[in-house]
Amino acid sequence: MSLEAAPPAPLTRLSSFLYLRPRLVLTLLLVPPLLWLGIVYLGSLFSLLAQSFFYVDDFSGLTVYEPTLRTYGELFTDANLTIILRTVMMAAAVTIVCGVIAFPLAYYMARYAGTKSKAIFYLAVMLPLWSNYLVRVYAWKLILAKEGAISWIFDQLHLGWLLDGVLSIPVIGGPSLSASYIGTAIVFIYIWLPYMILPVEAALERVPRSLLEASADLGAKPRATLRKVIFPLAIPGIAAGSIFTFSLTLGDYIIPNLVGSSRPFIGQVVYGLQGTAGNLPLAAAFAMVPVLVMAGYLTVAKRFGAFDAL
Numbered sequence: 142m143s144l145e146a147a148p149p150a151p152l153t154r155l156s157s158f159l160y161l162r163p164r165l166v167l168t169l170l171l172v173p174p175l176l177w178l179g180i181v182y183l184g185s186l187f188s189l190l191a192q193s194f195f196y197v198d199d200f201s202g203l204t205v206y207e208p209t210l211r212t213y214g215e216l217f218t219d220a221n222l223t224i225i226l227r228t229v230m231m232a233a234a235v236t237i238v239c240g241v242i243a244f245p246l247a248y249y250m251a252r253y254a255g256t257k258s259k260a261i262f263y264l265a266v267m268l269p270l271w272s273n274y275l276v277r278v279y280a281w282k283l284i285l286a287k288e289g290a291i292s293w294i295f296d297q298l299h300l301g302w303l304l305d306g307v308l309s310i311p312v313i314g315g316p317s318l319s320a321s322y323i324g325t326a327i328v329f330i331y332i333w334l335p336y337m338i339l340p341v342e343a344a345l346e347r348v349p350r351s352l353l354e355a356s357a358d359l360g361a362k363p364r365a366t367l368r369k370v371i372f373p374l375a376i377p378g379i380a381a382g383s384i385f386t387f388s389l390t391l392g393d394y395i396i397p398n399l400v401g402s403s404r405p406f407i408g409q410v411v412y413g414l415q416g417t418a419g420n421l422p423l424a425a426a427f428a429m430v431p432v433l434v435m436a437g438y439l440t441v442a443k444r445f446g447a448f449d450a451l
Contacts, residue, residue, distance in 0.1 A: 191425075232387045238330050238343075287316070325402075328396050391435065392407070
């Protein structure tokens with residue numbers, strides 16, 4: 142009978158090998174996500190950037206692969222600048238309205254809601270995110286239609302004249318809510334509002350109660366405490382939420398395609414240029430506009446501490 146010990150199993154030897162080499166373990170853990178980030182995300186972004194420096198020959202309709210800024214020059218035509226300005230204005234309006242709606246709700250959740258009611262609020266805020274995005278947009282298209290629920294409610298309240306008056310406002314109005322910028326903004330706000338509420342609520346949760354008590358002890362009225370203590374400390378959360386609402390509105394294609402007027406946004410133009418028009422370089426140049434706008438926006442948001450609230 143042999144008394145020699147059995148050799149360790151392969152998994153045991155591998156475990157011992159990795160245990161003695163923590164840096165190798167760290168490298169093996171980081172390589173897959175870094176490859177995903179580097180190849181899939183940054184690779185596609187640089188591919189997009191490279192395409193924007195080519196141009197389509199007007200005569201042949203073929204892409205000419207010679208580096209040039211000619212395609213970017215096409216962005217500065219009046220029609221294209223109007224599309225860019227329209228999209229940025231809509232993103233800014235949606236962000237502002239989301240902030241106005243989100244702040245009081247987030248403040249109540251952070252300061253006054255109990256444990257159970259806070260859980261209900263969290264559920265109510267996040268519940269729309271669990272349903273299909275396209276279904277929600279189509280549902281709003283029906284709600285905002287001329288024969289939809291909102292028009293019916295106004296008619297029942299004998300306030301149809303008020304709705305007609307709002308829809309008659311130049312530029313933002315239209316034949317119905319579903320065919321106007323107002324309707325587009327309503328759907329954008331509904332879809333992206335949770336992304337504003339949650340960061341603002343997180344920022345307000347971090348406001349120390351001792352600061353509020355000190356403000357009251359020093360004789361500040363609630364309005365002054367809100368303006369001089371609470372709101373400044375909530376700015377990082379507002380800035381973080383605005384990053385989501387602004388960027389998501391800026392690049393969205395589905396909502397303006399289903400709800401709103403026929404005047405296009407950047408996402409629709411990109412889809413049309415790379416699809417039916419076959420002008421991939423100009424589509425890539427248009428797609429770089431939100432990237433550049435967001436780069437500037439993030440620079441400003443960083444100064445307000447937005448990344449501290451993420």
